Amino acid sequence: MMVSSRLTELKILFCVCISSEKATYQAQLQDISKHHKMPYTIQPGGYIDPTSSASSGPVEVDPSAPGSVMRYALGFETMANAIGGTWMVFFPQTFLSMLVNSPSDVTPTAVTWTQVTGALVYALATPLILGIPNTRRGIESRAPTYYTLAAGEVGVVAVALYKAFVFGDDSGWSRNALLAASAVLAPTLAWRFYVLFGKPEWIGRYRETVRKGQ
Structure with a gap:
């Protein structure tokens, strides 16, 4: 008890x-x-x-790592996405004509998928835009955005090269178009790896600003 x-x-x-x-x-x-x-x-x-x-909101940015290079790169890539997305959504036949072997390959299905892909290209511009401001959220989002885009580019390059060397012109795209797609994305992918692993200071650094209230 x-x-x-x-x-x-x-x-x-x-x-x-x-x-x-x-x-x-x-x-x-x-x-x-x-x-x-x-x-x-x-x-x-x-x-x-x-x-x-x-x-x-705003934070105190490290003067030695203001993220200027990354911000310019994000702005340039945003414009490229806007141009590419517009081309694919509003002029899909013209876009496809550069990729296929003959005009007969530009089918309604191919046109629709090109427009859908163009809409996704527009969507991919969103994280790029959000990473431009030198805010707490903007700076922290830059590396994840680059990792995500790099993963997609690795997949696209791998598929394009596989199709080019295994199927060639029978893939639906011409072999030259597949190789050109890989050649365009490869430098972009190399740039992302260079920034992420070679020049992380280009992404930018900050510290919290906690000030006494008046």
């Missing part, structure tokens, strides 16, 4: 300690929010909301 009573007391004491620590933690969070300007939104429990407008 005494053991049971003692265990009950220990449970009560444990609950009281936990409640006290939780209250102290919540008070500390409130103090941080009150006296500091945070670069992100803290939700109940201390969780950071990555979708808040504050999380994409």
